[in-house]
Amino acid sequence: VVNLRRAVGPAITAAMYIICSAFLSSSMLQLPFYSSYATKSQFEYEFESIGPKGTIKKIARFRLEEGNVYSFGFGDLDEATGDVSDIVVSNNQDRDKVLATLAHIIYHFTGNMSNALIFIQGSTPARTRLYQQGINKFKLQLEPEFEIIGYQNYKWETFTTGKNYEAFLGWRKV
């Protein structure tokens, strides 16, 4: 009986692991995203967008602004010139995948800095709107994890779909 238990035990454990993994992955919405690389400090991240326009290197970084407020900057790196910009439209047909990757990066950063407030603003109103579209698109996924507020008409308020904001502040729920 002991030998049988020894032989069957690991198999049962493996089967339970597979069942649990399957249950967990089915309960979470699977969003395609790119794997990212981070510096040891985990303030800077890189990933590559891959699409019809080729491979485009994307850079994201957090910077402490004051107290526990960190600004989040993001842009495309032109590897030939070293320029970074969030104004260029890369048209790599992976906008949602890029936005999902940014959400994962923020999720990762705020996992390490649980009291961080993340300030997000695009370089132009059009870019800010793109970030807003991203928040709208992933609202269901973000809501259980994040509080998000937006700035509009000279005041901060709870983020509401359909409103145009100038900037956003988000933080992890405790």
Next chain:
Amino acid sequence: MAAKKSTKKKPRLQKGKIIISDKVDSYENHPYFIKKHEDAQAFLKKAGIPWDLINKK
């Protein structure tokens, strides 16, 4: 009649694959991110940080 509370599980954000690498460059002093920092400082100075709203949530 009281509204029935939804028992439907909300989808959660899947944990991302983030790989720590010493090959990632530092962009701290890159003009683009310095400009982002200056813009953020200016905006936060203008708009303020809504601590009341943050603490209420």
